[in-house]
Amino acid sequence: MTSGPGPGFRQTTIDDLDTPLRDVTFVVVDLETTGGAPGTGAITELAAVKVRGGEVLGELQTLVNPGRPIPPFITVLTGITDAMVAPAPPIDAVLPTFLEFATGSVLVAHNAPFDVGFLRAACAAAGYDWPEFEVLDTARLARRVLTREEAPNCTLATLARVFRAKTTPNHRALADVYATIDVLHGLLERLGSFGVGSLADVRTFSAKVTATQRQKRHLAERLPHAPGVYLFRDRQGRVLYVGKAKDLRQRVRSYFTAAETRGRIVDMLRVAEDVTPIVCATELEAEIREVRLIAEHKPAYNRRSKFPERTWWVKLTDERFPRLAVVHTVRNDAATYLGPFNVRESALLAVEALQDAFPIRRCPDRLGPRTRRPPCAWFELGRCGAPCTGAQSPDAYRSVVAAVHRAMTSDPSEVVAAALRRITPLAAAQRYEEAVPIRDRLVAYLHAVGRAQRLAALAGCRQIVAARPGPDGAWDVAVIRHGRLAGAGLIPAGEPEVDRQLTAIVATASTSLPRGVGITAYADAEEMELLLRWLDQPGVRLLDVEGTWAIPINGGLASNHVRIAA
Known part of the structure; x- marks a missing residue:
């Protein structure tokens, strides 16, 4: 018996249960013992056989001194x-x-809780x-x-x-192991008729799988082993x-195993009759196609946003005395x-954060050159210059509008400072309940500014x-035009003509056409954020940028580090 690793030995993980x-x-294992439980019995014999693809790779068998008498029975x-x-x-x-023998293997035993x-x-x-x-x-x-x-x-x-095992079990460890191997192979062959072909399938296979799931397993059989999108x-x-x-x-295939327990999905499988695959060149392309197809078809059983167009905006209006509105x-x-x-x-929280920082009017009406009316309570509180009374000229009000515009587009520092001036004394006095709403308004505003600046920077580039x-040395290539994925491709590892492959991917990318105005004119925000997350991954290389991809140095992202302990 050779010496093995000491205390601290770790099993290597199985990276892919599929x-x-x-x-x-x-590694099929069996023990003989002096009793029925670890507390009352000890091991007298251990046998293990390593198999893969039906072939025996190794065998281990030894008697073990239990350190106590073996009962007669x-x-x-x-x-x-x-x-x-x-x-x-x-x-x-x-x-x-x-x-050491079992490292990196799946442990198999008959009545495994006993042996394990x-x-x-x-x-x-x-x-x-x-x-x-495992x-x-x-x-x-x-x-x-x-x-x-x-x-x-x-x-x-x-x-x-x-299963007509070649070895008859006889309560000796090695014979029982070989009988268990034959039983294992028989069971795995039987599972194949249910579409079970991977370790993950075996792990999740259960009698609890509904009859509908069993009957419709065939829907997965003609699908390719490739990344992409599927439509039930x-x-x-x-x-x-x-x-x-x-x-x-x-x-x-996982939809037809016990791993699928979501009620709405099981209901969906009852009416599903077909699965349409769309093979994609890369995982990023699959993510983007999923978002677009959900928005296009609005499937009844998807919970992910089916209406990306239903968004809200804070608007600084274009009028004589501009105001903030949610549109x-x-x-x-x-x-x-x-x-x-x-x-x-x-959006309403962001408006309140801006109104807390700047004396911009809050009344919803348009103000003309001759509008005159009594001031509201916000003027009495010093939070509005009351242009409705004629006391504030358009030129004087224009400086307020310029500050709000700057806070919405490039520099949130005045909003942050105004919020902190109110939060700091409240927190010092332990009046946290009063500080929390101010913090929430600030967080909503900063999140929106940082997000908008990143989306605007991406949308502003004609091409990236x-x-x-x-991990295998290949390169995933993405062509992004005005914030929309226009093309994707995979350049295999060792490809001798990388430049030619890259040129072909860019040349076959689609033309991005505007569907509206603003930063989401070419693509929905959800798609743009997926692209930004992909671009932020370690190792991503920018091969070409047409335009200016930059955000303000003191923008929303720079201010998002603010943490309020309220």
């Missing part, structure tokens, strides 16, 4: 005597070799950390797969007969649900707009060509 079953390394059952285990090593000497329980307890007693193995229990799996008619019970002996459709071809995936087939639409006028906001309440390195 590994095809033929590529999964299983155990000797009768297993044939293991005290004399046989006397010269054998103790379990703490066996464990390092077993742990003993091994965990032995590791704890010997001072070893138990690795968090564990597969053939007994539990058999209960999900086989009917009572096929197998009246799920003992190893019964299952070995059902009903009998009339109407789109019910849109989703994206790194692997279209694996993702859609739905950006118009082609001389007004200043801040947004978009996803909810009206956030960028590339992101992938």
Whole structure:
């Protein structure tokens, strides 16, 4: 027995549970013990066999000195005597070799809680950390797969007969392991008829899967193993649900396993009759297509925003005495707009933050050259110059408007300073309930300014060509025009003609045409923010920028570090 790793040994993780079953390394283990529980029994024999794709890769078997007498009925059952285990090593000497043998594999056992329980307890007693193995229990799996008619019970002996195992289990560890291997392969073959082909599928397979899910597994079978977008459709071809995936087939197959527990999705599957795949060159393209398709079809079963056009804006009006208003639409006028906001309440908070900082009028009416009326309470509080009374001239009011315009477009420092002047004494006096609304208004305003400045910078560039390195050495290329994804492509690792490939991706990118005015004239804010997050990833390289991609040095993002402990 060779020495193994000491305490602190860690199991390497299985990075991808979607590994095809033929590529999964299983370590099938079995123990013989002196009793039925770790507290009352000890291990007398350990066997483990490593298999992958039906091929045996390695074998480990040893008797173990339990450090106590073996009860007579155990000797009768297993044939293991005290004399046989006397010269054998103790379990703490066996464990390092077993742990090293099982590293990086899926642990398989029949009635796994029994074997794993003993091994965990032995590791704890010997001072070893138990690795968090992925564990597969053939007994539990058999209960999900086989009917009572096929197998009246799920003992190893019964299952070995059902699957015609080449080895008959006999309560000796190695023989039981080989019988378990045959049972495992029989169960995995049976699962294949349910469309189960990966480790993730096995892990989530359950008898709780509805009849509808079982009947419609075939919808995923013709889909490719590629990134893209999928559309569930009903009998009339109407789109019910849109989703994206790194692997279209694996993702859609997951809808037909026990992993899918969302009630609305199970309801959707009852009326789904087809799945339309759209293969994409990159994951970014799939994300963008998903957003566009949801906005286009507004599927009943998607919860993601189906109405990206339903946004709100704060408008600094273009009139003799401008004011702030919350509107739905950006118009082609001389007004200043801040947004978009996803909810009206956030837009109202931003308006209040601006009104707290500047003495801009709050009355909703247009004021003409001859408008005259008594001042309101805001004038008495010093929060408005009362142009409605004629006391404030258009030129004097224009300086207020200029400050509001500056705060909405480039420099939020005056709004931040005004809010902090009110919050600081309230916080010092522990009047937090009064400070919180001021903080919330400031946060809503700063978030909007920072977001708007980033979106405006992206929309202002006629073209950005960028590339992101992938883990396999390939490059994801994106062509962005006025904030809209115009083209995407993948340049494989080792491609000898990178410049030619890049030129082709840019040349085949679509032309971005405006659909309106303002920073979202070419693309919805949701799409633009996906592009910004992609551009912000480590390793992304800008290959070409037509325009000025920049934000104000003292803009909203710079001010977002403000933290108010209220």
